[in-house]
Amino acid sequence: MSLELKSANKVFGGWTKHYSHHSDRLNCDMRFAIYLPPQTAQGQKVPVIYFLSGLTCTDENFMHKAGAQRLAAELGIALVAPDTSPRGDDVANAETYDLGQGAGFYVNATEAPWNRHYHMYDYVLKELPRLIEETFPVSDQRSIFGHSMGGHGALVLALRNPERYRSVSAFSPICNPVNCPWGRQAFSTYLGDDRGAWEAYDASLLMRETDGGLPTLVDQGEADDFLDEQLRPGALEAAAEASGYPLTLRRQEGYDHSYFFISSFVDDHLRFHALHLDR
């Protein structure tokens, strides 16, 4: 796999870099961002936290707006932010912001024409970490977090693959997609009418069936416009209670769905992951 460096900016003594590469699994060229903390300049291998972004985002939003590099530099942790879907003129798309490019929902699509490119689940789980770990001075210690659609992705990936991650967290995740408009639209489009296929991508349903599990932190703003209709954190709480899953879910008074919310609590999330990563 060959990487092309698109930009490099020094920040907090390390480097935020954007690369493009060909993804075999997504069958198109993709971009991702990586923050390499200053420790890597001294040859030290550092753990990696993956951040999955929400609807309409690219590989840029998190690195520009979350303010995560400051503490990542201090803790000696790399950050990786993939794009939110396959991209390109020959990649299927939709007219609406919540489907198609920018809205991959971190699933492996089975329905045509989406199944030609939309395999973000496999890409984030395997192809991208393999590329990252072959290319950069990072260890195979991984944690994962995300926002909204990306919070859903992070929770599902960690619930189904606890051996791949040390910890998982989310800001304002779509907790129960089979029961919300965003999720039903995406799953019926990408996965078809078989509800059984949908359930493999629903964090609340998965958490209800899980014994044990990874350390899990969720923050949800109480002034979030999407709270009741789309995000449904109550479903995740009920699932954790039913299965005894180690979920910490915090409701934050006055905060909305924006990057201002993420930036306010990103340090808490980084410190949470750092507890579970060997450094």
Added chain:
Amino acid sequence: MSLELKSANKVFGGWTKHYSHHSDRLNCDMRFAIYLPPQTAQGQKVPVIYFLSGLTCTDENFMHKAGAQRLAAELGIALVAPDTSPRGDDVANAETYDLGQGAGFYVNATEAPWNRHYHMYDYVLKELPRLIEETFPVSDQRSIFGHSMGGHGALVLALRNPERYRSVSAFSPICNPVNCPWGRQAFSTYLGDDRGAWEAYDASLLMRETDGGLPTLVDQGEADDFLDEQLRPGALEAAAEASGYPLTLRRQEGYDHSYFFISSFVDDHLRFHALHLDR
């Protein structure tokens, strides 16, 4: 003067708010952003640091990308970010990014048609602080900083009005605009051919003639693409040396002109200003 609230986002326990208002001096409607730290919710009056943005920016860039709210909340300081020029369909404009709307250069234009609206110097110096201090729970303790064109603006405003500010700082400022392409284009357009008029807006020329002066911090990235042709920090250093001005100018290895650079050192700037503000 009446204010219209355009958005409000809770961040680090305080609020980032964007307002529009009619500016008498600019003869158009303007937007600005303010960060009110959590201390203001308890009725406490806090000092204000003004941030002047660079070319092409609006009232949004600093609040979204600089990561300044975290420490401002801790220190109990408000932040205000004005737009970078008058705006509107009836406001004179230019085809290029470095002149006209988004490029007011913090001067009072004397040439037609620019002199109908382009009075950013007066707006930032007087009209906006008066509005801020009448409206919000802030004191009349002010500091000022900025980036690139806004670094130039901050230095010039502080050098000419030391009684109005406690301290001044800049990231990658245009230090000697009468001797660089950006400055010569802007000053000849807004101020005409009289070089004497230009000199009142040149930080290096002003600093050379100043006795005493405000505590002043400048950070400049050494990998900044605009360093030698446009920014010319050496002129500012030479001026400070000639007049004994209390300038601290730091050259930061590897950093460029972007918000990644600002975010890496914004905490240093806030702590510097906090030393000089009564809190």
